[in-house]
Every structure is written in structure tokens, then in C-alpha cells.
Amino acid sequence: MREAPGVSQAIAELKALLGSRVETGEAVRAAHANTLTWIEAAPPDAVVWPLATDEVAAIVEIAGRHRVPLIAFGAGTSLEGQVNAPLGGISVDLSRMTRILAVSARDLDCTVEAGVTRPALNAHVRDLGLFFAVDPGADGATLGGMAATRASGTNAMRYGTMRDTVLSLKAVMANGAVMTTGGRARKSAAGLDLTRLLVGSEGTLGIITELTLKLHPVPERIVAAACPFETVAAACEATMDATASGLQLARVELLDALQVSAVNAHSKLALPERPHLFVEIAGGAAATEEELTQFREIALANGALAFAWAADETERRRLWRARHDAFWSVRTTWPGRSLVVSDVAVPISALATCVAETEADIAASGLVAPIVGHVGDGNFHVIVVFDAGGRDEGGRVRAFLDRLVARALAMGGTSTGEHGVGQGKAGHMAREFGGPALEAMRAIKGALDPLGILNPGKMLP
Amino acid sequence: MREAPGVSQAIAELKALLGSRVETGEAVRAAHANTLTWIEAAPPDAVVWPLATDEVAAIVEIAGRHRVPLIAFGAGTSLEGQVNAPLGGISVDLSRMTRILAVSARDLDCTVEAGVTRPALNAHVRDLGLFFAVDPGADGATLGGMAATRASGTNAMRYGTMRDTVLSLKAVMANGAVMTTGGRARKSAAGLDLTRLLVGSEGTLGIITELTLKLHPVPERIVAAACPFETVAAACEATMDATASGLQLARVELLDALQVSAVNAHSKLALPERPHLFVEIAGGAAATEEELTQFREIALANGALAFAWAADETERRRLWRARHDAFWSVRTTWPGRSLVVSDVAVPISALATCVAETEADIAASGLVAPIVGHVGDGNFHVIVVFDAGGRDEGGRVRAFLDRLVARALAMGGTSTGEHGVGQGKAGHMAREFGGPALEAMRAIKGALDPLGILNPGKMLP
Numbered sequence: 028m029r030e031a032p033g034v035s036q037a038i039a040e041l042k043a044l045l046g047s048r049v050e051t052g053e054a055v056r057a058a059h060a061n062t063l064t065w066i067e068a069a070p071p072d073a074v075v076w077p078l079a080t081d082e083v084a085a086i087v088e089i090a091g092r093h094r095v096p097l098i099a100f101g102a103g104t105s106l107e108g109q110v111n112a113p114l115g116g117i118s119v120d121l122s123r124m125t126r127i128l129a130v131s132a133r134d135l136d137c138t139v140e141a142g143v144t145r146p147a148l149n150a151h152v153r154d155l156g157l158f159f160a161v162d163p164g165a166d167g168a169t170l171g172g173m174a175a176t177r178a179s180g181t182n183a184m185r186y187g188t189m190r191d192t193v194l195s196l197k198a199v200m201a202n203g204a205v206m207t208t209g210g211r212a213r214k215s216a217a218g219l220d221l222t223r224l225l226v227g228s229e230g231t232l233g234i235i236t237e238l239t240l241k242l243h244p245v246p247e248r249i250v251a252a253a254c255p256f257e258t259v260a261a262a263c264e265a266t267m268d269a270t271a272s273g274l275q276l277a278r279v280e281l282l283d284a285l286q287v288s289a290v291n292a293h294s295k296l297a298l299p300e301r302p303h304l305f306v307e308i309a310g311g312a313a314a315t316e317e318e319l320t321q322f323r324e325i326a327l328a329n330g331a332l333a334f335a336w337a338a339d340e341t342e343r344r345r346l347w348r349a350r351h352d353a354f355w356s357v358r359t360t361w362p363g364r365s366l367v368v369s370d371v372a373v374p375i376s377a378l379a380t381c382v383a384e385t386e387a388d389i390a391a392s393g394l395v396a397p398i399v400g401h402v403g404d405g406n407f408h409v410i411v412v413f414d415a416g417g418r419d420e421g422g423r424v425r426a427f428l429d430r431l432v433a434r435a436l437a438m439g440g441t442s443t444g445e446h447g448v449g450q451g452k453a454g455h456m457a458r459e460f461g462g463p464a465l466e467a468m469r470a471i472k473g474a475l476d477p478l479g480i481l482n483p484g485k486m487l488p
Numbered sequence: 489m490r491e492a493p494g495v496s497q498a499i500a501e502l503k504a505l506l507g508s509r510v511e512t513g514e515a516v517r518a519a520h521a522n523t524l525t526w527i528e529a530a531p532p533d534a535v536v537w538p539l540a541t542d543e544v545a546a547i548v549e550i551a552g553r554h555r556v557p558l559i560a561f562g563a564g565t566s567l568e569g570q571v572n573a574p575l576g577g578i579s580v581d582l583s584r585m586t587r588i589l590a591v592s593a594r595d596l597d598c599t600v601e602a603g604v605t606r607p608a609l610n611a612h613v614r615d616l617g618l619f620f621a622v623d624p625g626a627d628g629a630t631l632g633g634m635a636a637t638r639a640s641g642t643n644a645m646r647y648g649t650m651r652d653t654v655l656s657l658k659a660v661m662a663n664g665a666v667m668t669t670g671g672r673a674r675k676s677a678a679g680l681d682l683t684r685l686l687v688g689s690e691g692t693l694g695i696i697t698e699l700t701l702k703l704h705p706v707p708e709r710i711v712a713a714a715c716p717f718e719t720v721a722a723a724c725e726a727t728m729d730a731t732a733s734g735l736q737l738a739r740v741e742l743l744d745a746l747q748v749s750a751v752n753a754h755s756k757l758a759l760p761e762r763p764h765l766f767v768e769i770a771g772g773a774a775a776t777e778e779e780l781t782q783f784r785e786i787a788l789a790n791g792a793l794a795f796a797w798a799a800d801e802t803e804r805r806r807l808w809r810a811r812h813d814a815f816w817s818v819r820t821t822w823p824g825r826s827l828v829v830s831d832v833a834v835p836i837s838a839l840a841t842c843v844a845e846t847e848a849d850i851a852a853s854g855l856v857a858p859i860v861g862h863v864g865d866g867n868f869h870v871i872v873v874f875d876a877g878g879r880d881e882g883g884r885v886r887a888f889l890d891r892l893v894a895r896a897l898a899m900g901g902t903s904t905g906e907h908g909v910g911q912g913k914a915g916h917m918a919r920e921f922g923g924p925a926l927e928a929m930r931a932i933k934g935a936l937d938p939l940g941i942l943n944p945g946k947m948l949p
Contacts, residue, residue, distance in 0.1 A: 133728050133837035156732075177677040188675050190684070191652065204924035212833040213865045214649050215902035216638040216688060217909055217920055218947065219929045223651070223684035227677055244734040267594050271617075273705040273771065275736075310734065311782070314775035321772070372673040376594035404674045441676035448678055459678055463665035467936060468680045474935035475928060486679065 033093030034072045034115060040089045041075055041117065048076040048123075059100055059118040061111035065367050065421055066450050071098055071112035076123045080197060080205055080236040086119060087234065087480075088203040096483050099230035101142065101172025104165035106368055107449030109176060109229050113484040119234060121171050127151050128237070136194060136211055138239045141171025148240075157242040160186035163445070164354065171235045176447040177227030184403035185277040185309070188445070192241050193226050198233035201476035211239055224471070229447055230482040232475050246309035249277075250319050251343035252336040254326050255301040259283060259386075260379035262304045265329035266402045267375055272325065274318050278307040279403040280350050283386065286357075286397035286410075290349040293356030298349060299332060304402065305350040307343075353399050357410045361395060365415035369428050369451075371435035372406035372444030381438055382407060385431060392427050406444030433458070448486040456488055494554030495533045495576060501550045502536055502578065509537040509584075520561055520579040522572040526828055526882055527911050532559055532573035537584045541658060541666055541697040547580060548695065548941075549664040557944050560691035562603065562633025565626035567829055568910030570637060570690050574945040580695060582632050588612050589698070597655060597672055599700045602632025609701075618703040621647035624906070625815065632696045637908040638688030645864035646738040646770070649906070653702050656683050659694035662937035672700055685932070690908055691943040693936050707770035710738075711780050712804035713797040715787050716762040720744060720847075721840035723765045726790035727863045728836055733786065735779050739768040740864040741811050744847065747818075747858035747871075751810040754817030759810060760793060765863065766811040768804075814860050818871045822856060826876035830889050830912075832896035833867035833905030842899055843868060846892060853888050867905030894919070909947040917949055 042049045050056075056070035072095075077083045090097045096116025103110050112118065124140035127148065131137070132155045139148060146166055148159045161173060163180040172178075174196065179188035186192070195209035208221040225233055256262040259281065266279050281304055282290070288300045304326070308318045315338075323334050337343050344351075357366060373381045382398060389396045389409075400407030409431060413420045432442045432455045442448070442455040457465055469487055472479075503510045511517075517531035533556075538544045551558045557577025564571050573579065585601035588609065592598070593616045600609060607627055609620045622634060624641040633639075635657065640649035647653070656670035669682040686694055717723040720742065727740050742765055743751070749761045765787070769779045776799075784795050798804045805812075818827060834842045843859060850857045850870075861868030870892060874881045893903045893916045903909070903916040918926055930948055933940075 131835065131837060132732065134835040135731065136835070177681075179675055179677070183675060187652075188677075190675075190681065191648075200924060200928065204927065206924035206928055207922055208925055209921070210897070210902055211835045211900040212867070212896075212902040212905060213836070214640055214644060214651075214833060214867065214905050216640070216649075216904045216906045217902050217913065218688075218917060218925070219693075219932060220638075220651065220681075220684045220688055221921075221925055221928055223681045224932075227679075227681055232680075244732055246734055270596065271593065271705055273707055275771075310736075311775065311778045313778040314772065317772045317774040372675060374592065374595040374597070374672045375674070376592060406673070406675065435673075436671070439672040441671055441673040441678050443677045444673060444675050445677045452678065456679055460670070460682075461668055463661060463667035464669055464679070464682055466665065467661065467667055467682055470935040471680060471685075471932055474931040 101169030107451035373440030562630030568912035658698035834901030
């Protein structure tokens with residue numbers, strides 16, 4: 028393996044600092060390498076578990092002195108190799124920094140350590156009638172990791188992504204300094220926006236140790252709806268009409284026909300094997316009723332083949348079951364096959380075309396790849412099912428994913444709506460941003476991490 | 489005056505490039521120096537009016553070669569000396585770059601040149617049933633200037649600030665490169681967030697020449713309400729209760745008792761001289777009715793002394809007249825006096841205390857200073873009325889403003905919610921952010937503008 032120079036000495040110093048909270052066993056190291064993509068797993072040389080920001084600062088100081096890479100690690104649920112260690116180094120596992128430091132129901136905010144998970148925070152604030160709105164698929168994800176990868180998910184249409192949700196943060200910078208990016212005001216026009224610079228930086232500019240986050244009051248009423256359409260285009264038209272009418276839908280999810288057939292088999296459902304929209308409306312009793320009526324009219328006017336809705340929680344869960352089970356249905360429908368989940372986002376007016384061209388590409392390539400989309404954001408996922416042992420299967424999948432990104436970029440979109448860049452999409456950065464933006468990103472990286480110790484080999488090619 | 493070395497040669501080259509779109513006359517130069525604050529006006533050496541991004545790039549190239557400062561200028565309505573030229577140099581007036589390049593009603597976005605104003609954009613998209621939501625007081629402000637200063641205003645509670653509204657932008661960087669920060673996707677997890685880094689950078693990192701912006705559908709119905717309270721604290725409690733109940737108020741504005749008395753005199757109103765809330769609710773017919781009923785109950789439960797509301801546009805304007813006339817009423821109530829408008833923001837739970845302590849400070853200092861607040865954001869303005877010719881008046885006002893910022897920061901707030909830093913608040917940056925964040929901002933500035941030609945003497949002390 029490619030041991031970074033000085034790594035043994037750094038590990039010795041880390042052991043003196045952290046004792047048994049440094050591990051170098053193979054299983055632990057393997058568990059901290061990325062395994063959720065086609066990228067080769069590259070374990071770190073050691074894993075450390077800091078318990079506080081000042082320990083992270085001490086770790087950074089040691090790593091800097093020995094020029095050893097540091098890879099910030101939350102729950103390891105990122106999908107583009109963000110936690111892999113292609114140049115070796117130390118995985119800084121923040122999952123034991125789990126204190127919820129403050130909650131203000133009056134201000135609808137909280138301050139947490141980076142290792143707190145979304146379900147843990149939600150359990151903590153539920154009795155106050157509050158919830159944390161960003162909801163990516165991975166429940167185990169830590170809030171620090173979600174901030175570092177600019178996570179979003181099904182709720183983003185109404186409540187925004189981590190970009191909109193982090194009020195300020197604390198991070199240890201490459202020089203060991205503990206930086207605080209702001210206070211608790213809901214808005215500020217003071218200074219460069221370091222909060223947003225760190226959100227989505229994937230551990231390449233600093234290691235996030237604390238976050239001040241927005242919370243939201245639990246809606247008075249939630250209504251769920253589901254409706255099949257003849258075509259993806261009709262489902263997209265309905266979504267655009269709803270948005271243009273000022274409806275504030277909380278979630279709008281699309282499953283393509285193949286995904287519906289997989290979930291029918293897995294979850295013993297009998298949905299028509301057509302593209303489906305799954306919608307959630309949240310708010311006051313009258314407002315949700317009004318939006319439901321308007322959305323129903325819009326869906327039917329756009330050719331919805333049926334329209335089911337429910338307000339009761341059990342019924343809502345039943346209605347959304349196909350959406351919830353989407354990923355696992357693919358696993359069980361094609362057992363023993365490997366999966367790669369990729370995502371892109373385009374302006375919503377281009378979504379139907381982008382999905383249709385992608386489905387045609389899937390068919391022409393002889394691939395199996397259901398599609399699930401956050402339609403309201405123009406964002407969709409392709410779950411590529413393939414035989415990892417098959418001859419040249421990896422190359423065929425990668426070529427398809429390259430075409431997927433090229434298609435999205437040609438439509439004014441982005442190479443990734445929510446999974447981030449990591450190693451998997453680094454090769455697309457130049458095409459997405461062009462030379463001057465890439466040069467600016469590299470200049471910023473160079474200025475804030477001149478030794479290149481923070482998550483090297485990620486994001487910036 | 490402090491002519492930057494090389495400025496004469498730079499002006500000669502600019503005249504060769506732009507002809508009559510370079511001016512050095514005293515009146516033009518004076519009109520491009522800041523005059524809206526206590527900061528001494530410092531005119532640039534020349535003013536140039538580019539018509540396109542490539543002309544801005546050529547201007548930057550010339551300025552860089554001669555080490556001449558460049559100050560991006562929109563409409564000159566910024567309030568903290570952002571467009572002043574304390575080190576001389578060239579004011580780059582973007583107000584003639586007024587093309588609306590694209591509008592997509594399907595995607596609810598548009599792409600405009602930096603010199604387009606908010607009213608011009610709104611006039612352009614009105615027939616499509618759309619509007620641009622960020623609404624600062626200054627109608628003449630350009631969208632480029634609003635982005636550069638991270639502007640917000642009364643609508644921010646519901647629709648966000650320029651931070652949330654700019655999807656991507658084009659900027660000329662200090663090396664003359666034309667940088668594009670992204671596409672038109674509603675969200676992206678790709679790369680460092682250069683869009684947000686440029687938004688609020690006050691022309692210190694690049695000159696913004698184009699913007700892709702979110703638009704919103706005009707709400708089906710708007711309801712306005714106004715209600716007086718015994719105390720600012722009661723008005724703040726009502727706002728917090730409304731937010732905690734999940735009401736999505738579009739605007740919530742506070743006028744303190746002194747401000748109400750000024751506007752009574754100016755606009756011939758007979759409002760009780762108590763703190764007032766002015767509220768706007770927008771959405772569907774049933775949703776607005778429901779929110780109005782709920783807000784009325786909350787206001788009365790918190791001691792509102794009366795409650796007036798209106799849905800008809802003329803009636804709404806009448807009800808909000810006091811809010812609209814607030815600034816001008818101060819001008820006419822204290823004729824011949826100078827005004828300084830400052831702003832801070834705090835967590836909303838601290839707002840009542842912050843306003844009360846500020847009112848006490850105003851009284852103890854013998855100042856006259858009405859208060860207007862965007863309560864929903866915890867953001868408020870103090871309009872300090874003083875005699876510019878009075879002995880040591882400037883010092884007394886500045887000391888008061890310093891205490892205002894210190895108070896907001898001590899409560900976890902920010903030195904400025906929406907006016908920005910410029911020259912006026914640069915001295916507070918260290919206190920607000922601390923050493924490591926300031927060091928990171930300086931490192932970024934140094935990396936992106938190594939010669940320091942972009943708006944020097946602003947933001948970073």
C-alpha cells in the first residue's frame with residue numbers, strides 16, 4: 028500500500044494523544060474505506076476517534092507536521108468515494124462527537140457536534156414540536172457528513188438543502204486553527220460566506236466539528252398523494268404546473284416504470300407499471316386541503332391515470348411505501364448483482380427529456396437501471412444494476428455514467444444534485460465549471476490547505 | 489488626492505478602449521463616491537461604463553497591469569461605503585449592462601446582466617405571472633449590486649435573501665478570467681460553492697457581470713395586517729409564536745413608537761404611538777384566510793391593542809403606508825438633519841431585549857433614532873438623526889453604532905443583517921468572526937486577488 032511518509036511517526040504520536048481511540052486493524056481500516064461505488068476501496072493507515080474539537084485540532088497539528096492526509100469520516104454513507112483514502116493517511120471518525128449542545132425552540136435552531144445523526148437530533152427535538160428537515164436516504168448519516176457533502180433529499184423542495192440549513196459552523200482548519208464562521212442570526216451580510224464555502228467542501232478545506240442548524244415546527248397536517256402517469260413527461264408537466272401555480276409542495280418524487288415494477292415485486296404491491304409521482308403536502312388544515320384539491324386538478328389535467336391520497340399517518344406510509352422501498356427493491360429484485368447509485372440535476376423543464384434520453388441510453392446499453400427522482404428539484408438518481416464480475420461491465424457502467432453527466436451538463440444542469448464529487452465525479456469538474464472556476468477552487472484550496480493534507484485526491488482533479 | 493500609481497496611464501488605455509464611456513469630470517466622480525453614511529466621500533479617479541462582460545475583462549486586465557484599484561458600482565445605494573474609493577482608482581459602473589438575457593417561466597428563473605434593476609426585472613416578468621422576490625428599500629438598486637452586497641429586505645423571511653436567490657453567476661476575476669460558477673439546476677452538490685462566495689463579497693473577489701436568479705409565481709392572494717402593541721417585547725413574542733406555529737408569513741415588520749410618531753406626522757396618520765407590527769400573508773385563498781385567523785389569535789393573545797387587515801390592494805397599501813413611508817418620515821420630521829442608517833441582526837429570542845437596550849442607549853445618549861425591523865429575521869435598522877455640523881456629533885453617533893454592534897454580537901447576532909461591511913463595519917469583523925475566520929477570508933482574498941486591485945480597503949480590515 029501507499030504509506031504516506033511520516034505516517035508511522037504520526038500514528039505513534041496519535042496513540043500517545045488518544046490511546047485506544049487509535050486503531051490500525053485491517054477490519055477497522057477496511058470499514059473506513061469507501062465501498063458504495065465502482066471506485067476501488069482504499070483503506071486509511073489508521074482510524075482515530077476524537078471526542079472534542081480540541082482533539083481534532085491536535086490531530087490536525089500532528090498530521091500537518093508529518094504531511095499525513097486526514098480524511099474526515101462521519102458514517103461512511105457518501106456515494107462518490109468521499110471517505111476513501113487513495114493516498115493513505117488517517118481517517119478522522121467523528122461519530123463519537125454526539126453531543127447536542129443547545130436547542131432553542133424560540134429561535135428554531137440548535138447547535139450540535141458533527142457526529143450527531145439526523146434521527147438522533149429528531150428524537151431529541153420531537154417533544155418540542157420541532158424537526159430537522161433535511162432528509163437524505165441514509166438514516167445513519169451524521170450531520171457533519173451531511174454538511175460536508177451538501178446533502179439534501181426528498182424535503183429539499185420546501186425546506187432547502189444543507190446549504191440553506193446550516194446557520195454557521197465550527198471547523199478545524201489545516202493549520203490547526205479552530206474557525207467559527209458566524210453566529211445564530213437567521214441572516215447576515217457580514218464578510219465572505221465561509222459557512223457556505225465549508226458546506227459541500229467534502230473535508231478538503233477543514234474538518235467540521237460543530238454545526239448550528241435550522242429546525243422547523245412539525246406541520247399541523249401532512250397529506251400524501253400518489254398518481255401514475257402514461258409518461259415521465261406528463262409527470263414532469265404536472266410538477267411544473269403545480270410549482271408555477273404557487274403550490275408549496277413539501278416533496279415530489281418520481282419513480283420510473285422499471286422502478287415501480289421492482290417495488291411491486293419486492294413489496295407485494297400492485298401498482299400500474301407506469302411512472303408514478305409521490306407527493307407530500309404540509310401545513311394548516313385548510314391550506315393542505317386547498318393544495319391537495321389544486322394538485323389533484325393539475326395532475327388529472329396532465330393525464331394522471333388515478334389519484335390516491337391520505338392524511339392519516341398509517342395510510343400515508345402505505346401510499347408512500349413504493350417510494351420508501353425503492354432502493355431495497357432493486358437489491359432484492361436483482362440479487363447478487365452490484366449496484367451503483369448516481370445522480371444528476373437539470374432545470375426542471377429539461378427533466379422529462381433528460382430522463383427519456385437516459386432510459387433510451389439504458390436500453391441501448393443493455394443495462395438495468397431504475398430511476399428515482401426528486402422531481403421538484405430536477406434531480407434524479409439512476410440505480411445501475413450490474414455484474415461486478417462480468418467482463419468489462421465496470422467500463423460499460425462508467426461510460427454510461429459519463430454520458431449521463433454529459434447529458435445533464437448540456438442541458439444546463441449539474442453533474443451531481445446531492446451526492447457530491449468525491450473521487451467519482453472529480454473527472455467531470457472541468458467540464459461542469461470551466462477553467463476559471465476550477466482555477467479559483469484550486470487557489471482557495473491552496474490558500475487554506477497549502478500542504479494538501481485535507482482529504483487529498485477528492486473533488487479537485 | 490491619493491492617485492494610485494499608474495492611474496493616468498490606465499485611464500489613457502481605458503479611453504482608447506471605451507472612448508466616451510470613460511469620464512474623469514469632478515461631478516461624475518463625486519456621484520460615484522459614497523455619500524450615504526458618516527464615511528468621508530472619496531471619489532474615484534475615473535468612471536467607466538462597460539457594456540459587456542468582455543469589456544469588463546479588458547478593464548480588469550488594464551487595471552491589473554497598472555496596479556490600479558477597481559470599484560464595482562451598480563446604483564450607489566449601498567449604505568456602508570462599499571462604492572467609495574479610499575485608495576483612488578476606477579469606478580466600474582455596470583448600470584448600462586441592462587439586458588435581460590433569458591426568462592424561463594417553466595423553470596422559474598432568469599438570466600440578467602448585472603445592471604438590471606429590480607423594478608425593471610419585475611416589469612419584464614409581470615405578464616408571465618412571475619416576480620423577483622428580494623425587495624430591499626432601494627428601488628434603484630441593480631441586481632449585480634444586490635448580489636455583491638448579499639441584499640435582502642422585507643421579503644426575506646419567506647423567499648430568502650440574495651444568497652438564496654442567485655442560482656449562479658458570471659464574474660470577471662482579478663486575473664481577467666471570466667468565471668461561471670454553475671448552471672441552472674435548482675441545487676448542486678458539485679464543487680466549492682463559488683456562487684455563495686461571490687454573493688456578499690462586495691466586489692473584493694470579482695466583478696459580477698451576469699446572474700441567474702430564481703423567480704416566484706405571483707401569489708393568488710395577499711393579505712396585509714397591522715397591529716399595535718404596548719411593548720416591542722409583546723410584538724416580538726407574537727412573531728415568535730406565529731413562526732413556531734408554522735405560519736409562513738411573507739413579511740413581518742416592526743416600527744417602534746418613535747418611528748410611528750414620525751410617520752403619523754409625515755403621512756397624516758393617526759396610529760397609536762406604540763410599537764406596531766405590519767404583516768403580509770401570501771398564498772391560496774383558503775391558506776391565507778387560515779393564516780390570517782391564526783395570526784390574529786396569536787397577536788391578540790400577546791396583547792395586540794387592535795388588529796386591522798385588508799386583502800384589497802388599495803386597502804393593503806393604506807394599511808402598510810406607515811411602513812412604506814418610514815424612512816422619508818424621518819427625513820421630513822427632522823429637516824436639515826443628517827441621517828445614518830445602520831442595521832444588525834440577532835436571534836429572534838434576543839430581539840426584544842436588543843431593541844429595548846438600544847432604545848435605552850439612544851435615550852441615554854441624547855440621540856434621536858427611530859427603529860424599523862424585519863422582525864421575522866431578527867434584523868432591525870436604526871435611523872440615527874444628527875446634526876452633522878454639531879461639535880463631536882459624528883463621534884457620538886459612531887460610539888453609539890459601535891455599542892449597537894457589540895450588543896448584537898454579544899447576543900449571538902451579526903454586525904449587519906443586510907447592509908454589509910464596506911468601510912463602515914470593517915472594524916467589527918475581527919470581533920464578529922475571530923482570528924481564524926478572518927485569516928481564512930484574507931487567505932481567500934490573497935489567493936484570488938493577489939495584487940489587491942479589487943475594491944481595496946473594504947470588508948477586510
